[in-house]
Amino acid sequence: MGRGETNAKKRKRQSEAKAVSNGTSSNNPAELDTTKPTAVFKPTKGRDWTVSVALPGSIIANAQSHELRTSLCGHIARALSVFCVDEIVVFSDGHAPKKHHKRTHSQAHQTDPSQDEYTGSSDPDHFLIHLLSYLETPPHLRRLLFPMHANLRTAGTLPSLDLPHHLKPDEWCPYREGVTLPGADEHGTFVEAGLRIPVTIEEQIPENTRVTLKFRPGAEEANKDGNKEVIPADPVGPDEPREDSGYYWGFNVRKAGSLSDVFTECAYEGGYDITIGTSERGASLETIYSEGRMPEKFKHLLIVFGGVAGLEVAVKNDEELQKLGVVEAKDVFDKWVNVCPGQGSRTIRTEEAVWIGLMGLRRLVVNNE
Secondary structure: OOHHHHHHHHHHHHHHHHHHHOOOOOOOOOOOOOOOOOOOOOOOOOOOOEEEEEEEOHHHHOOOOHHHHHHHHHHHHHHHHHOOOOEEEEEOOOOOOOOOOOOOHHHOOOOOOOOOOOOOOOOHHHHHHHHHHHHHOOHHHHHHHOOOOHHHOOHHHOOOOOOOOOOOOOOOOOEEEEEEOOOOEOOEEEEEOOOOOOEEEOOOOOOOOEEEEEEOOOHHHHHHOOOOOOOEEEEEOOOHHHHHHOOOOOOEEEEEOOHHHHHHOOOOOOOOOEEEEEEEEEEEHHHHHOOOOOOOOOOEEEEEOOOOOOHHHHHHOOHHHHHOOOOOHHHHOOEEEEOOOOOOOOOOOHHHHHHHHHHHOHHHHHOOO
């Protein structure tokens, strides 16, 4: 075969590849360009039910370096995002130093002012909460909500979560996350939301407050029109995008002082109606789907993962559970399951169990829709 013929074939292949990527191939005009992501979250209907995950901050203490601790947080955040988890609860299982200061639900995205030094070694619970809160926050708001901090020094190396509310300037959605700017007065408040100009709301809200915005009619046109000086919106509850329109709107981060606090400090009315504990000593996860054992549709599902020593040690170290006479960890939950029966490795790390468990329970979540 001559050299000229080889080059001609090469040029032909390149031309065909280009035609395919542009969707103009004569053989298959509907061929997709797979070089760009297309799995954009598309809401179908409002959703009033939630999925929560709880795990101990002690898993951070098991990592040997700052880079490994950061990477571990990134793996967990990715799993929560992919499986549309609405809440992550970080609790102490007795293997990490306890702090008396408790962050409220609304403060979860901000840095605890009492923790101004690196906490990866001294307070693993705080470190995990700090990193997860940072990663959940839309990138264009992070510089306003998160001051420079030693915990975050390598957070920029982690893969993006690319959540539905992590919108780019040229993307439009009826809702958007923003941070209030200084200068609120009787005319309202300006909110930085990553658009052409700050958004205007009528309410007076203190500066540096994260708010969920719902745009008024005409806001999209105002954003595109360079002559418009106002993009109108209203502040709404952070759950409204999910409840009213079905958007997955990221995860809330909550701290619990112990395993029992995961339940007693639940922010949802009525608490969690289905709770699942995970352990290698539990029944096979598939038993949940056995005939006649499939749980009814839930309102608030909680899935709890243990640390290096398992959930058993968290129960043993929980003073409130001990007062109630709880001896076996399985008695704390509605379901006690093994997410990976017959494992080849002696141990499954918590960050691995989260991926495996959420995938195994995916059928339960889909059935709830």
